[in-house]
Amino acid sequence: METLIGIDVGNTNLTGALATADGKPLHKTRRQSDRFGGAAAGLRLIGEILTELQERAKREGGYVRRIGVGFGGPVDFPRGLALLSHQNPGWENTPLRDELQKRFGVPVVVDNDANAGTLGEWRFGAGRGVDELLYVNIGTGIGGGVIANGQLVRGAQNLAGEIGHIIVRRDGPVCTCRKRGCLEACAAGAAIGRRGSEALGRPVDGKEVFALAGKGDPAAQGVLRDVIEDLAHGLGIAVGLLNPALIIIGGGLSEAPPPLFLDPLRRALPRYCLDAAAAKLRVERAQLGYDAGVMGAVALAMS
Numbered sequence: 001m002e003t004l005i006g007i008d009v010g011n012t013n014l015t016g017a018l019a020t021a022d023g024k025p026l027h028k029t030r031r032q033s034d035r036f037g038g039a040a041a042g043l044r045l046i047g048e049i050l051t052e053l054q055e056r057a058k059r060e061g062g063y064v065r066r067i068g069v070g071f072g073g074p075v076d077f078p079r080g081l082a083l084l085s086h087q088n089p090g091w092e093n094t095p096l097r098d099e100l101q102k103r104f105g106v107p108v109v110v111d112n113d114a115n116a117g118t119l120g121e122w123r124f125g126a127g128r129g130v131d132e133l134l135y136v137n138i139g140t141g142i143g144g145g146v147i148a149n150g151q152l153v154r155g156a157q158n159l160a161g162e163i164g165h166i167i168v169r170r171d172g173p174v175c176t177c178r179k180r181g182c183l184e185a186c187a188a189g190a191a192i193g194r195r196g197s198e199a200l201g202r203p204v205d206g207k208e209v210f211a212l213a214g215k216g217d218p219a220a221q222g223v224l225r226d227v228i229e230d231l232a233h234g235l236g237i238a239v240g241l242l243n244p245a246l247i248i249i250g251g252g253l254s255e256a257p258p259p260l261f262l263d264p265l266r267r268a269l270p271r272y273c274l275d276a277a278a279a280k281l282r283v284e285r286a287q288l289g290y291d292a293g294v295m296g297a298v299a300l301a302m303s
């Protein structure tokens, strides 16, 4: 039996899955990241996961045809290099693909976790059968990816779909990328906490802003209104460029109660794009949830 392996190299966990050739998971395994061990520790943990899954494949009478790795940071896709990790030091320019191919003798595909997540939702989740879609992951930060014409769009440097760094407020707050007013700096989980703290006059996080808004707190509701307006503005720019049939919202914020988040976002979007583009546009919650990373990596192995 032909099998695939997907590995999600996240900031806190590494998750691996053995799957059938059409992506049905057979076995999953997880390790905690060594956050300060850099690439050496990361490669050792990935090696442990691969060994376990390869043995598992053998026991089931199969072999591993390809390995997909979704990495939590920018990736030089043609060269299979992890360029750096935003959260964990010591990953700079790691030849992840070549190292793993050499060691395990199986073809390896490495991409960033946003592209992997996009492929995962397209193959297995909310985007099944939709060949024009935008995937937006809103957690602490904002990442994303684009499927156009039934293909993942990478751009010249594998940076296509980086919707978190579309600028929506020229004089807005400074972003992790050091520019001002990026969508991520205005509307990601961390930004909601910051805007909530300013409005409420005490430190709160994003979750608390949602909880207070749900209880009818006008200041918290005002914060969410502004955040959703910024988000609609950023998404509207992407809609103008891509004319997607579907926007999939994943990440922590997609778990917010729809009346507080997805519903008002759906209502706001038409103000930021052409009527005709908005009329046919669906905005849906991602379906893979906690499995998005590893199923994305399996989808990478299929691609």
Ligand SMILES: [Zn+2]
Binding pocket: 164, 165, 175, 176, 177, 178, 179, 182, 184, 185
């Ligand atoms: Zn930015």
